[in-house]
Amino acid sequence: MSIATQGTDVNTGKIARTFIYLVLLVFALFYLLPFFVMVVNSLKPLDEITGGNMMALPDKWTIQPWLSAWSSAQIGVEPTGLKPYFVNSILMVVPAVAISTFLGALNGYVLTKWRFRGDTILFGLLLFSCFIPFQIVLIPMATILGKIGLAGTIPGLVLVHVVYGVGFTTLYYRNYYAAFPTELVRAAMMDGAGFFRIFWRIMLPVSGPITVVSVIWQFTNVWNDFLFGASFGGQSQPMTVALNNLVQSSTGVKEYNVHFAGAILAALPTLLVYIVAGRYFVRGLMAGSVKG
């Protein structure tokens, strides 16, 4: 058995291998189970949930809970369903992601190719801002948003998410552009190309992979945010806050099947993004925030 192994795997016997597969499958079950339970029970009538087994497939399949969660369930005081909040989230996510990613690209470009005295300190400050507990900014943010008339509006939430997202996007682009040969930029400068020309014609065309990463990261973070949405959402609450209101509502019968349908609806966009582009997401997390 002296066949050279590639990578870090070790030679294992048959029993050990069976055991390994068993452990891996048990964990797969652990990760899948809660989601499986949610999906199955979102397709059952309510009496099958309260009187039955959560693991069982529906006797009578129904999409009524989904329709109700989407357009007629009671959210707070209004029976609007989650639809308007879903729209709020979209209206918030798209500009927030676009702006923070664009700023991050420009910042990363400056911080790697147009370096100046003190740029490392600025980057350090930007980097630390990614990790602050947001409780430290909640009070002043509430005050300022009120003063500039953006409290409870979508533009207010966009502003908040751009401000606290730009640190991460800058980090991604900085690490990515750092690996890009500076000689090419120098050569272009010799030829008379200016700051923006180099950015548009040389840097952006090679930024595809990191842009995917930055967009996915920002999209997931902004879509899944609850704290800012609950604090500053006002009349424009995002999906996560609405879902929480739906699930926690204390009036009437708890419609678990509707809650599950709502939870899956809230998770759907990020799950889709993850399924379509998950590999880049992971790769980016590795290369960006956690240089392992």
Place this chain on the structure above:
Amino acid sequence: MARHATDADFRTKLQEWIPKLVLSPSIALMLIFVYGFILFTVYLSFTGSRMLPRYDLVGFDNYARLWGLSAWWTAVTNLAIFASLYIFICTAIGLTLAILLDQKIRGEGMLRPIYLYPMALSFIVTGTAWKWFLDPGIGLENTMHLWGWDSFSFGWIKDRNMAIYTIVIAAVWQTSGFVMAMFLAGLRGIDNEILKAAQIDGASNWSLYRRIVIPMLRPAFLSAFVILAHLAVKSYDLVIALTGGGPGRATELPATFMYSYTFTRNQMGTGAASAVIMLMTIAAIMMPYLYAELKEKK
């Protein structure tokens, strides 16, 4: 000719300034919305603010009050329990799965996304799913009873002493796959010549991992620790969705404490003080790490 020269001069000057100008909006936003706001909150923590910010200084009163509150002690104790278990279990599961998945497993491409997808979910969704799954009346306990295991009992979520552990379970479910990915990337980056040499020397699998592979994963351990620790301190949504801080106050964390004291109990000064403590905790974890990162890259 002369005009041409000044023109060129102006051009070079401009080229020098453009990068700084481009960077300045982000820097301005950061200085106001991050560091300015931090200073503002620090200031508030020394004032007698109640429902609205006030500017009368009261010294360290808020901090003294804070550390005298049993609710705050509950929150801090809970964070200590939650953070240490969360970090330890996530690391253990992440490392185990990464090592096992690294053994040329058939179907790795299928398993990895299954381990990772909870990362894409919001903590509110995770909380909703687990809240129900752990509810003795309709969740796991009920299912076991229906399957004939009548003595099975799992009511942690309703139990003051055990509820904090349900937060650990849900949080581990959400992030352990991500930790696995970090370790897997670390494992794939190890030069296998060293391992081959050790194998030829007759090292057993166990000692191979314990003596060579795991020590080489040090950077991955460090990153995992920093990420998990800061996530733990920031944990808010999950508690809100899973237990709402209850039963009673049994699962309050500093993040939920800060929110309720500031915005629902109108004790803004005390709330600000608790936020400052949270920031200092994170700074203590992050500063050395960031410092090392930036120094290395220079």
